[in-house]
Every structure is written in structure tokens, then in C-alpha cells.
Amino acid sequence: MHIELLKGHGSGNDFLLIDEISNNYTFSEEERANLARLLCNRETSLGADGILFVMESDHAEGRMRVFNTDGSEASMCGNGLRLVARYICELQGRTDAVIETMKADLKVSKRNEIYPDIHTYQVEISPVLFDLKALPLNLDKTDLLNEKIDELSDELRFSALAVPNPHLIALVEKEQLECGLQKQLSEKLNGPNDLCPDGVNVSFVKPLQEGVIYVRTFERGVGFTNACGTAMSASTLVTCLQGINEYESVVNVCNNGGKVQCVVHRNNGEYYIDLIGNATYLYQAAVEVDLQQKSFTMNSQIHLAEQPSYEKLQDDVQRFLAETI
Incomplete structure (x- = not known):
């Protein structure tokens, strides 16, 4: 199986992008998970x-499906959506589009650079659900x-909220960041357990x-990843709900992979979030895949020249975090 792909990242959260619009690929569900x-x-x-x-969409400019490293499918991915937004907009010569995802059709658009020489896109994060059954989180x-x-x-x-990926969020102090509590809780909630039987993102x-x-x-x-777009969006919303940050205002969200900006919108008791950040391409590659043998060979790899600009942003963020946390 010959596959051409593009590797890129949003906030250091890296993905392989496979274009089924321009190529004649047909994958079964099992093949997607195994790939x-x-x-x-x-x-x-x-x-x-x-x-x-x-992928093609019958009503939007494109469709995104996201598969995790363990073969499971995610309902949404904010950092990945920025990459797809850029890919679709450049493929179709647009500055804005609508992307079909598992739970919703989401607006995306090209934005002014978040940092010099960094391709920047804004994506909509919605729907926002607070009902614990949406995660699910089994509490009374x-x-x-x-x-x-x-x-x-x-x-x-x-x-707790779903956006629509399930998220469990805690505001913490430096000491709680530095101990192993987050890893312990996360592994408990993403293994066999009664609280979150389907697992949950823990921030x-x-x-x-x-x-x-x-x-x-x-x-x-x-x-643990460098960043999670829906988690950063959900976390920003939680800080607004608690009066720490303001609705309709830009919140700068630092992460181990860099930073994004989030704006929380509130309308008649409903919420959605704008997630703004980089969509950086790393390289193009062509691979020959043998799923039966669970192996592949790299036929070609062409590195692109975008990462150095992003590394400057990362360095600035890391200096800021060292001074403030």
C-alpha cells in the first residue's frame, strides 16, 4: 500500500496528514486503526x-477524521483541525472554510501570524456540553x-465538560504540577475504572x-502530549466560568509545545471557543505499507523550512514559563 503523507504540528502536537481528496485511497475502518x-x-x-x-464532505469544504496512536478514533482535535484547516484552505485557494468533524461542522479561517513567519489559523471548538453523561463521568x-x-x-x-472530547480539568499550584499526581490520576482514569469507563483527557x-x-x-x-487543542480551549472556558479570565477576550495559553490563543464566547447560556495557533508543516513523505506484516518503508522524505520559526516561539515561551511558574 503506497501512501503519501504530510507531517505537521499544532503547538508541538504532531500528526500525519493523509489526503483522501486528491488521492485515490480507500481505507477500511480496521485499516485506519492499524495505520x-x-x-x-x-x-x-x-x-x-x-x-x-x-476527506471529501457532501456539505462542507472538507471532512476530518482523527485516529490516536492506539487506533481509537477521537471525536475532535483542535490542534489537528488547524492543520486540516490550512491544508483545505491552501488546496482550495480559500481563507476560510467549514470542516465536517464527527460531532459538528466547524468554521475555520486563516489569521494574522501569532508569531513572525508562523502560519496561523483559527478554528471553532464546539459543541460544549456540561452534562456528565456526555463524557461519561459516573457521579451522582x-x-x-x-x-x-x-x-x-x-x-x-x-x-468536567465535553468539547466534544471529554475533559477533566483541575486548577493547580506549582507543587501539584511538579509531583506525579497528574500521571497517577490520568492512568487510573484511562485504565479500567468505573468513574470514566471510556477514558478522559486530564488537564x-x-x-x-x-x-x-x-x-x-x-x-x-x-x-502526555506537548499540547491538546480541545483541552486548552476547555481549560480557558473553565477559567472564565470561575472569573479568572474574561469572556470575549484573548487568553494566551502556554503549553509544553508553545502557545495558542483562546477566546470564549457566551450566548444565551451556550458557549463556543475560538482556538488560534500555528499550523506548521515539517515534511512530506511517501511510504510503502504492509499492514499484514505490520511494517513500512520510507520511500522519500522532503523536509520543509517552517520549524525554525516555530522554535523561536517555543524558546520565548519556555523562558517565560521558567520565570513565572
């Missing part, structure tokens, strides 16, 4: 946090905002300054 397990393996010459399949209540979960921690308070959030937060996320199906 993700094989090609995203970090021990191979590729490696990534997931695969973005870019309908929603959870800044409350303790006795089974998890005596000290932390959690908020620790530290407010840094007015309009600036830091978010670290353990992603369901992946583990």
Missing part, C-alpha cells in the same frame, strides 16, 4: 500523536464545576498572569 498504530509508533522513522484523514450529579471527587483526590477540585491548569494560563494535558489514547 495509526503502525505509523504513529515513536520507535519508527515517522511517529506522531495521531493521523488526520482529510448532573454536572461538575470546581468540585472535589473523593475517589480521586482530597485536595484538588475538578471541572492541570495554572493561571500565570491576567489573561495568561499554562495547561498540561494527559490525552486519552495517547498519554
